[in-house]
Amino acid sequence: xxxxxxxxxxxxxxxxxxxxxxxxxxxxxxxxxxxxxxxxxxxxxxxxxxxxxxxxxxxxxxxxxxxxxxxxxxxxxxxxxxxxxxxxxxxxxxxxxxxxxxxxxxxxxxxxxxxxxxxxxxxxxxxxxxxxxxxxxxxxxxxxxxxxxxxxxxxxxxxxxxxxxxxxxxxxxxxxxxxxxxxxxxxxxxxxxxxxxxxxxxxxxxxxxxxxxxxxxxxxxxxxxxxxxxxxxxxxxxxxxxxxxxxxxxxxxxxxxxxxxxxxxxxxxxxxxxxxxx
Numbered sequence: 255x256x257x258x259x260x261x262x263x264x265x266x267x268x269x270x271x272x273x274x275x276x277x278x279x280x281x282x283x284x285x286x287x288x289x290x291x292x293x294x295x296x297x298x299x300x301x302x303x304x305x306x307x308x309x310x311x312x313x314x315x316x317x318x319x320x321x322x323x324x325x326x327x328x329x330x331x332x333x334x335x336x337x338x339x340x341x342x343x344x345x346x347x348x349x350x351x352x353x354x355x356x357x358x359x360x361x362x363x364x365x366x367x368x369x370x371x372x373x374x375x376x377x378x379x380x381x382x383x384x385x386x387x388x389x390x391x392x393x394x395x396x397x398x399x400x401x402x403x404x405x406x407x408x409x410x411x412x413x414x415x416x417x418x419x420x421x422x423x424x425x426x427x428x429x430x431x432x433x434x435x436x437x438x439x440x441x442x443x444x445x446x447x448x449x450x451x452x453x454x455x456x457x458x459x460x461x462x463x464x465x466x467x468x469x470x471x472x473x474x475x476x477x478x479x480x481x482x483x484x485x486x487x488x489x490x491x492x493x494x495x496x497x498x499x500x501x502x503x504x505x506x507x508x509x510x511x512x513x514x515x516x517x518x519x520x521x522x523x524x525x526x527x528x529x530x531x532x
Contacts, residue, residue, distance in 0.1 A: 306485070306486075308375075309374075309375045309376050309485070310485050310490075312371075312374075312375050313374045313375065313376070313423070313484070313485065313490055314490060314498060315369070315370070316370055316371050316372065316373070316374065316398070317398060317421055317422075317423075317490055317491070317492050317498070318492065318496070318498070319366065319367055319369070319370030320362070320366070320370065320372065320398055320421055320492075321420065321421055321492045321496050322367075322496075323362045323365045323366045323367070323370070324336070324362055324420070324421070325409075325496075326362075326365045327361055327362050327365055328409050332408075333408055333409045333410060334406060334407060334408050334409065335358075335400075335404050335405060335406060335407055335408075335409060335420075336358040336361040336362065336400075336405070336406070337358060337361075337405050337406045338357060338358055338400065338402060338405040338406075338445075338446050339355045339356060339357045339358070339445075340355075340356045340357075346439075347439070347440060349386065349440075350386035350387070350393075352386070352393060353440075353441065354384050354385065354386045354393050354440075354441065354442070355385065355386060355440055355442070356385065356386045356388070357385040357386070357445045357446075358385075358400050358405065358445065359372060359385040359394055359396050359445055360385045360386050360387065360388050360394065361388075363385070363387065363388065363389075363394050364388060364389065372394060372395060372396040372397070372398060373395050373396060373397045373398075374397045374398070374423055374469075374484060376484045376485065377397040377423070377425075377469070377484065378429065378430060380425075380426065380429035380430060381397050381424075381425045381426055381429045381430065381444065381469060382395045382396065382397055382426060382444070383395070383396055383397070383399075383424070383426040383442035383443065383444030383445045384396070384441070384442050385442070385445055396444070396445055397423060397424060397425075397426075397444065397469065398421050398422065398423055398424060399421065399422060399423075399424035399444060399445055399446050399447040399467055399468075400420065400421060400445065400446055400447065401418075401419050401420055401421070401422070401447045401521070402446050402447060402448045403523045403524055404420060404494075404524055407524045408524075409494065411524040412494040412522075412524065413522055413524075414522055415493060415494035415495035416493055416494075416495045416497055417493060417499075417519065417520055417522075418493055418494050418520060418521070418522050419447070419491045419492070419493060419499060419501070419520045419521065420491075420492060420493065420494050421491060421492050422447060422468060422469075422489060422490070422491035422492070422499075422501060423468070423469040423483075423484060423489040423490055423491070424444045424445070424446075424447060424467045424468060424469055425444055425467060425468070425469045425470075425471075426442055426443060426444030426467075427442070427443055427444065428474060429444075430469075430471040431471050431472055431473070431474040432467065432468065432469060432470055432471055432472075432473055432474065433464055433465075433466050433467070433468070433470070433473040433474055433475070433476050433506065434466050434467050434474075435466065435476065436466075443467065444467055446467065447465060447466065447467055447468065448465070448466045448467065449463040449464065449465050449466060449508065449517065449521065463507070463508050463509075463510055463517060463521075464476035464477075464478075464506055464507055464508075465505075465506040465507070465508060465521055468489060468501070468505075468506050469483065469484055469489050470482065470483055470489065470503045470506060472503075473503060473506060476506075478502075478503035478504045478505075478506050478507055479503070480503075481503030481506070482503070483501070483502070483503065487502065487503070488500045488501060488502055489501050491520070499520070501520070505519075505520055508520065508521040
């Protein structure tokens, strides 16, 4: 036999009668809100870690895909890398109706897989360089550059293919205080990697060259000490043999070997004595 409990209009709000309460009190609601907020705050670092891992994986996928596309192009062109950009009759960059240059990215773009993007998800809008679209569509955004000395050269002229950088993450026109002492003429120069203040190897007084346009903010003076990267203070590159390379700001400094008239390490130049640039 159940016992009926009369409603007491004088009882304070939230009080439980003799039969116990069936509804959430204000105190219960506040506790739930506080717990939810605490759990949300605790999950933020985990979310950021997982997001960065996803960004890294995307960047690696992109640069691997670009290198695969570059090799497809080379196989179709006597095993040569594409030129950096095309020129008109006056030797000036050949540009589209939008005033954007046709670059090596324009060459490989029609060959790429649909899943491949030419921009890193962590790059800023200022980092992006654009190349003319050979199909006449929208300009092609990119945050990866090609190492200038190998433009139009045979792929066989890479002396140390496991260590020499062919593609790496770049910034456009010194964006975010990256090193770019002599910007190319035009709106965009982040599609190319060069050294010092020139794209020809010239011996410097101290024998050290700084590699330009790499995506290392804080290196605007050519000094890597304060540089940071897009991924845990690093950026990604890929070698001629398609090995992924993790580059630090210190990798932007390279030695010049006067005996061979070559740069060394990741930035070793092609064997010019075996072939001439075309």
